[in-house]
Amino acid sequence: MRITFTCVLLLFYLSSSAQTFVSDSSSSKAGKYLKENLAFKVGGAVSSFAHNGGIEAPVPGSKSLISWHAGLVMDMFRKKHYQTRVELSYITKGARETFGNDRIEIESVNKLQYIQLSILPLILKTNLGKVSPYIGLGGYYAQRVGIKSKWKPGAEWEDDAIAAGNLDKKNDVGYSVSVGVYVRKKSFAELRYDGGLNAVSSTSNIKNRTLTLSIAL
Numbered sequence: 001m002r003i004t005f006t007c008v009l010l011l012f013y014l015s016s017s018a019q020t021f022v023s024d025s026s027s028s029k030a031g032k033y034l035k036e037n038l039a040f041k042v043g044g045a046v047s048s049f050a051h052n053g054g055i056e057a058p059v060p061g062s063k064s065l066i067s068w069h070a071g072l073v074m075d076m077f078r079k080k081h082y083q084t085r086v087e088l089s090y091i092t093k094g095a096r097e098t099f100g101n102d103r104i105e106i107e108s109v110n111k112l113q114y115i116q117l118s119i120l121p122l123i124l125k126t127n128l129g130k131v132s133p134y135i136g137l138g139g140y141y142a143q144r145v146g147i148k149s150k151w152k153p154g155a156e157w158e159d160d161a162i163a164a165g166n167l168d169k170k171n172d173v174g175y176s177v178s179v180g181v182y183v184r185k186k187s188f189a190e191l192r193y194d195g196g197l198n199a200v201s202s203t204s205n206i207k208n209r210t211l212t213l214s215i216a217l
Helices: 002-024 029-037 161-166
Strands: 038-050 065-076 082-100 105-125 131-152 171-183 187-196 207-216
Touching: 029 038, 029 065, 038 187, 065 105, 065 207, 082 131, 082 207, 105 161, 105 171, 131 161, 131 187, 171 207
Parallel strands: 038 082
Antiparallel strands: 038 065, 038 207, 065 082, 082 105, 105 131, 131 171, 171 187, 187 207
8 A cells, every 4th residue: 555655646746747847847848848748647457367378358357457557648759640659657467366176266366566667659540630549559668566465265365475476577568559549639548458578477477468448638
């Protein structure tokens, strides 16, 4: 909880600092550029683990973890039908899984908290006016800042130190595919799939799979 609160405060500070800079430099080109291209993004996330390296997208259900994400986005090199975007965000990934056999069933929840840098170098848009649908391709690098693992061997949830120890890789690197719609240039709504390329465990081929729904203002 303390890590989450710290990350939210950091994002709020960066956003406030940027807005202050924009206000103080409204007459400068840099201030105008930030005002037109910097936005705050927030939304929900559904994540799961791929144990076999597949590209399956997580869906809300018993095997997926539902969480949230928030951050700052910066549009760059804006053209009529093309632009790029850089993002810095806080996001929780992981999975809710069930293991067992005919006699016993054990639930496990792993929450991996990251600070994530995403770059979408290719955003193609239709530019239909005030509303502009688009598709985006890119990648991300995420540094883990926290982990919470628990399991339910019986009626009560317990901390799972073994699972937390197995998920020992703190870096998550992967690709991103996005579809969305821009509204009045800067604001947008977006659905994105993030597929991890590296395993989050040194002993198992476990990779993050995340589906996010975002709005930016």
